[in-house]
Amino acid sequence: MKKIILGAMLLCLGGALMAQQNGGISADMMQQMKKTYSGNASDKALRNIMVNNSPAKMAVNFDNNRAFNSHFSNRVEGRAVTDQKSSGRCWMFTGMNVLRNKAIRKFDLPADFQFSQAYTFFYDQLEKSNLFLQAVIDTYKKDWSDQEVIWLFQNPLSDGGQFTGVANLIDKYGLVPSDVMPETYNTNNTSSITGLIKLKLREDGLELRQMAAEKKMTAEKLNKRKTEMLSEIYRMLALTFGEPPTEFTWEQKNAKGETVSTETYTPMSFYEKYAKQDFSKYYMVMNDPTREYYKVYEIQYDRHVYDGQNWRYLNLPMQDIAPMCIASIKDSTMMYFSCDVGKFLDRDKGFMDMNNYDYESLFGTKFGMNKEQRVRTFASGSSHAMTLCAVDLDKDGKPVKWMVENSWGPSYGYQGNLIMTNDWFNEYMFRVVLEEKYIPANLLTMLKTQKPIMLPAWDPMFAPEQ
Secondary structure (H helix, E strand, O other): OHHHHHHHHHHHHHHHHHHHHOOOOOHHHHHHHHOOOOOOHHHHHHHHHHOOOOHHHHOEOHHHOOOOOOOOOEEOOOOOOOEOOEOOOHHHHHHHHHHHHHHHHHHOOOOOOOEOHHHHHHHHHHHHHHHHHHHHHHOOOOOOOOHHHHHHHHOOOOOOEOHHHHHHHHHHHOOOEOOOOOOOHHHHEOHHHHHHHHHHHHHHHHHHHHHHHOOOOOHHHHHHHHHHHHHHHHHHHHHHHOOOOOOEEEEEEOOOOOEEEEEEEOHHHHHHHHOOOOHHHEEEEEOOOOOOOOEEEEEOOOOOOOOOOOOEEEEOOHHHHHHHHHHHHHOOOOEEEEEOOOOOEEOOOOEEOOOOEOHHHHHOOOOOOOHHHHHHOOOOOOOEEEEEEEEEEOOOOOEEEEEEEOOEOOOOOEOOEEEEEHHHHHHHEEEEEEEHHHOOHHHHHHHHHOOOEEEOOOOHHHOOEO
């Protein structure tokens, strides 16, 4: 009997040692961990509160609950706040808000004037579908296990994007006013139709990949079949978004609501009159501390149009980015801006501050990673685009806080805007698009002359902004 008990004890000990050697949680480790939660009266009281509430609600920092300051020394006055509803089109709303603000001021348009996001989104989804199908043809010789092939079939389509898409789509298809092609349920709620088109594209991609591998298959036959597939996608979009107009009559009104003119336009002639831009003079700069500064990077497949441009940017430290943003705001020019919007966001106030929540005191632990470490470990990255429109400068001209015009409707945050401290701006801002005239000559030379370093499409830092 004693031998049996001793054998059992040795077996248990051996199992514990084996677990520890294999990296598992041993009994000793478990006992050590249990000591962090004593179950005393304080622990129980805290537990009873926390099991019924979110950590964010419990971690609100009362010491930081100061009066909310909405004063800004420099601000580009916005107009009626837009609403992307349940869609990932922040990138489109942001880019078009930059153009919209210019058009309203130049032509004295009503404050609620908008370009049609539904129109541009129709062609965005069609062009992205073509980008996927053509990429499948281009890569047919690569094995199914190849990372590029895997990425393509994982990401045949999305409703997210970035500024390059705005520029390429508008230059190719023009613009129309929102009342000419208004929003529909499916442009405001994109998940269902996008999911169905993705399913169809994967099926089509399989067929094209098999066709391309056949002997004596010609490029002409592949293109003919691809066009037939895109025709089905066009029909799906037309049924759910409405078909884009090729010509329309539009009544221009001024800010007082008075009719100024009534003319017939094509989408391109309307764009050329009300919003024409030389997008070659717009440049993206980024703060990615995991990569070398003062280098130009390009992201493979990060474009919306197959025959368009991949997204390129100059990587810069924050001390170089802020002065350019300030110069643009002082010149009454809004900017495309993106950040990790959910971090330390007080949703009721629309206020982003590193001290909004005290998770360290709540849990009795430290959260000590810096920006580089958060990016490298996938804890942070750009998630949402908005329009940078204001900065508050101190007596020495240094930024104290910033404001962005959001696209989540006028009731969200501070009158539809979000305000962030400069500390938050430095930690969670990633991208901004600037016009050439606000970029110093030495940085502009880098943007124009450096050969970009190509990065893969699956780099997690470059997920489409939603």
